[in-house]
Amino acid sequence: MISARGVRKRFGRLPVLTGVDLDVAAGSVTAIVGPNASGKTTFNRIILGLVRPDAGEIVFDGARLNGDARYRERIGYMPQIARYPENLTGRDIMAMVREVRRAGTARDEELIESLTLGPVLDTPLRVLSGGTRQRINAALAFLFRADLLILDEPTAGLDPISAGTLKDKIRRERDAGRALIVTSHVLSELDEIADRIAFLLDGMIRYHGTRDELLGATGQPTLERAIAQLMRDGTSPGVDRPGAPGRDADSRRTADGVDTDRGGTP
C-alpha cells in the first residue's frame, strides 16, 4: 500500500532521515520503533504530506506522491497530541472533518460507542481532559473507513480500558484488510498488535521483518528485549559520532540482519 524509497530529510543541519526504505502492506500492522528523535514521527508526516522530503519517493497504492491532496482521502491519522479549537465540541470537529473530506455516509462510529464518547461529544473541547481528547482523536482517525491508518503513539494517555478497546479495534481493522502504521514507545503494547517491526535508528531502517523473525534473529523472548538488543547493537560507542571507527562495523552487522530477513519481505 505504501512504498518508501530512499527518503531523506534534514531539518536545518540536523539529518533526521538518511535514506528510509519501507513497504507497508494491506492487512498488516507495521510498528515503527526506535529511540526518541529517531525520525518516526517525521516519517509519518512525510507520508501525510506535512513534511516534504529532501530526496526519495513515496508511492501510495501505485501512485507517486506529488503534492496532490486527494490521496489523503484514503488515510486516517491519529496524531500524538490532540489539540482542537477549544470552543468547538467533539461533534463539531467530526462534522468539520467529515465535510472537509467530503466523506459519504459510510462511517465507522464503533469507537464513539466503545470508547463511551457519547456523553462528552457535545461538551466544548477545552473542558475535556487530555485522555478524553485523545479518545476523540482515536475515534476521528477510524471514522472514515480509511484504507491506511497512521497512529502516532495511539495509546499514550489512554486509560487501560480505552487502550485495550483501541488495540482490539486495530486488530479488527487489520483483519478487515486495512494497512496500519503504529509508532509507540510502549513495546509491550506493540507485542500484542504488531505484525511487522521496522526499527528506525540514525535515520535509517536498520531492521524490518515480522515479529517472529525479529525474536529469532535476536534470540530474545519478547519484543521489548529484542528491540533493546537492537538498540544496544546500534547505539554502542562510536555510533553517535558520525565517522568514528566502529560505526561502520556496527551498521554492517545490523544491515546483514536486515538483508537475510528481507528475503521474506514482499
Added chain:
Amino acid sequence: MRTVLTIVRYELRNVARNRWVLSYALFFLVATELMLRLGGSGPRALLSLLNVVVLLIPLVTIVFGTIYWHGAREFTELLLAQPVQRSSLFHGLFAGLVLPLSAAYLVGVMVPLLLHRAIGAESVDLLLMMLVAGVALTAVFGALAVLIASRVDDRLRALGIALGTWALMTLAWDGLVLWVTVAFAAYPLERPLLAMMFANPVDLARVLLVLRLDVSALMGYTGAVFNQFLGGVTGTVAAVGGLALWALVPGLFALRTFNRRDF
C-alpha cells in the same frame, strides 16, 4: 472553495465564542456609547473614536492573530492530514481570524450609533470611511500577524515581534516623521514624507479619516502633508489602495511560507 467555506464556518463558530473577541466587541460598544454621551453629536463622537480605532485595532489584531495562529498549529496539522490543499486551509484560517474581529468592531460601533440615531446626513460619509478604515486595519494587521506567526515558531519571540511592529507603526512612526522634518527642514520634504506615509498602514488609515475631517493639522504632520498634496477623491483612492497592498503583500508572503513549510 467549498473547503475554504467549511473551514471558515467552523473557525467562525470557534472564534465567535472566544471571550477575547467578545470583550473586544463589548469594548467598542462601551467606548462608542461613552463618546456619544460625553461628546454629543455624531461627527464629534466619531472623531474621538478615530484615535481608538487607529491605535487599538492594530494592537488587538496583531496580538490576537499571532496567538490564534500558533494556537491553531496542532489543529492545522490535523486538517492538513485530510485531503485539503494547503492554500484552502490558509484562506479558511485567515478568514476565520479577520472576519470575527471585523464583525466585533462593526457591531460594537454601529449598535450605539444606531440606537442613538447619531448618524446624520453629514456624518454618513465619515462613518463609512471609519468602518472601511477599521476593517482595512484588521485585514492589514491580521496579515502581518499571520506572517509573523508562520515565520517565527517560538511563541514568545513571535509575540515580541508583533508588539514591536505595532509600536513602530503606531507610536514610533510619527516621532520618526517629526525627526525627519526637523532634521531636514532645509530641504523640500513633500515627496519623502508622502513615501513615509505609504510605508505605514496606520498612517494611511489615519489619512483616510483625516481627509474627511478638515482637522488634518491635529492628526500629525503626515496627515497635513497628505491633505495638501492629494486631498479629496485621489487621496482616498490612493490611501485605500495602499492599505489593500499592505494586507495583500504580507498575506501572500505568509501564504508562500505556509505552502512550503514543514509541519
